[in-house]
Amino acid sequence: MVSQSQLEAISFRQLKLFESVGRLESVRRASEDCNLSQPAVTQSLSKLEQLVEARLVERRASGSYLNANGDLFYRRVSRFISQFEHALMQFGVDGGAAGARTVFARLLRSQVRALIAIVEQGSFPLAAQVLGLSPATLQRAARDLESNVRKPLFYRTAAGTIPTPDGIELGRRLKLCLQEIDWGVQELAAAQGGASAPIVVGAMPLGGSVLLASMLDSFMQREPHAQVVIRNESAVEMVKSLRAGDVDFVVGLLPREDAEDLETIELAHTPYSIVAREGHPLVGKGAVTRDDLSRHDWLIGAAGSSRRACFDHLFAGHPDVRAPISTSALAVIRPLLSGSDRLTLMTSYELQHEGQGLAAIPFGPISPVPVIGVTTRADWLPTRLHADFLRMLRNHVDGVMNGPKRPVPAELEFA
Numbered sequence: 001m002v003s004q005s006q007l008e009a010i011s012f013r014q015l016k017l018f019e020s021v022g023r024l025e026s027v028r029r030a031s032e033d034c035n036l037s038q039p040a041v042t043q044s045l046s047k048l049e050q051l052v053e054a055r056l057v058e059r060r061a062s063g064s065y066l067n068a069n070g071d072l073f074y075r076r077v078s079r080f081i082s083q084f085e086h087a088l089m090q091f092g093v094d095g096g097a098a099g100a101r102t103v104f105a106r107l108l109r110s111q112v113r114a115l116i117a118i119v120e121q122g123s124f125p126l127a128a129q130v131l132g133l134s135p136a137t138l139q140r141a142a143r144d145l146e147s148n149v150r151k152p153l154f155y156r157t158a159a160g161t162i163p164t165p166d167g168i169e170l171g172r173r174l175k176l177c178l179q180e181i182d183w184g185v186q187e188l189a190a191a192q193g194g195a196s197a198p199i200v201v202g203a204m205p206l207g208g209s210v211l212l213a214s215m216l217d218s219f220m221q222r223e224p225h226a227q228v229v230i231r232n233e234s235a236v237e238m239v240k241s242l243r244a245g246d247v248d249f250v251v252g253l254l255p256r257e258d259a260e261d262l263e264t265i266e267l268a269h270t271p272y273s274i275v276a277r278e279g280h281p282l283v284g285k286g287a288v289t290r291d292d293l294s295r296h297d298w299l300i301g302a303a304g305s306s307r308r309a310c311f312d313h314l315f316a317g318h319p320d321v322r323a324p325i326s327t328s329a330l331a332v333i334r335p336l337l338s339g340s341d342r343l344t345l346m347t348s349y350e351l352q353h354e355g356q357g358l359a360a361i362p363f364g365p366i367s368p369v370p371v372i373g374v375t376t377r378a379d380w381l382p383t384r385l386h387a388d389f390l391r392m393l394r395n396h397v398d399g400v401m402n403g404p405k406r407p408v409p410a411e412l413e414f415a
Helices: 004-009 012-024 027-034 038-052 068-091 096-106 109-121 124-131 135-149 165-191 207-222 235-244 290-294 306-314 330-338 348-354 384-400
Strands: 057-060 063-066 154-157 160-163 199-203 228-232 249-253 262-269 272-277 298-300 343-347 358-361 371-377
Touching: 004 038, 004 165, 012 027, 012 038, 012 057, 012 068, 012 096, 027 038, 038 165, 063 068, 068 096, 068 165, 096 135, 109 124, 109 135, 109 160, 109 165, 124 135, 124 160, 160 165, 165 235, 165 384, 199 207, 199 235, 199 384, 207 228, 207 249, 207 348, 207 384, 235 249, 235 262, 235 371, 249 384, 262 384, 272 330, 272 348, 298 306, 298 330, 306 343, 330 343, 330 358, 343 348, 348 358, 371 384
Parallel strands: 199 228, 199 249, 298 343
Antiparallel strands: 057 063, 154 160, 249 371, 262 371, 272 343, 272 358
16 A cells, blocks of 8 residues: 555656656657656656556557556546646636646645645644644745745735635645545555545535435445545535545535536435424324414524525515524434424435434425435546445435436446
């Protein structure tokens, strides 16, 4: 298994030379493309193969050709370079695409790591501590990066030097670019029978957690060597974590608004029900009205959540409905419902899996109808393990909801 130190030792220059050899199928042409000697290209390529612990290129009399491992790693490296250059263009480096290529050729991995750490930690001292560098070394790397992109990345405040808004966005984008290399190395290790890195899944409150809990056993039986990390946060914070690359994808109720940098995969429509404890006065009532519902306290979702939007829609024109508690934590909701006459909204999927001791009140239909599914970053390329996890998730939902089997969408395919 490639160590973290080996991973961080892979230089941008090595990756660029490997991409050039793979694209041109020749060390000689790659040396001309990168303006280096052939021995320098050969030495760099050999060093890269040592770091990733895999042979990538087969040398023949007719040229240098990627083997199966090389093909696997090449698609990640080419994505890394194109996304990196696009990030620089979005940042606004001079010269457009050509300028972005020139700037990329000047940058060092240490400079990019410095920016990412400063953005994530919010200050130079904390970033230096996390990276294990002296403040002077970090300052030098940050200033060299700023000099290379020829635009301000930091500014001084009374509290110290902090990244500019553009610098924060560039750091976020470059962190996502580096993930391509991480995943490429992971795929090489998996292809050779090694251990894979954890799948980091964001679970939306209630719906996402319930869905994952209902299928994880099956996945682990199929992939006994896999590691899965589940992160639970509010819907708003979970999307932030997805955009920052801290989670690979998010499972739960899909966002109600489209975003250019996110893509969604619908799994099932799950209508909301009004839920209370078994034996609640409204459970056996023949015809429940909105006025009946408004007489009880409610547990509602956080502002910005689908659950909250549905509640607001349900009681539009009824401003006096009491909803003193906002939570999406099932561990909090259950006892609050079972020990009182409070009401809440739960999807049909949640009620089916976590509704023991709870009952739906006969009222409806309730709109809008939420959709449970997967949210990913736009243009995300899953690893084989990611794709297998998502396919199993879709098949599980199809089976539970008794819907027809649907073809696997292109975003779940692994080539």
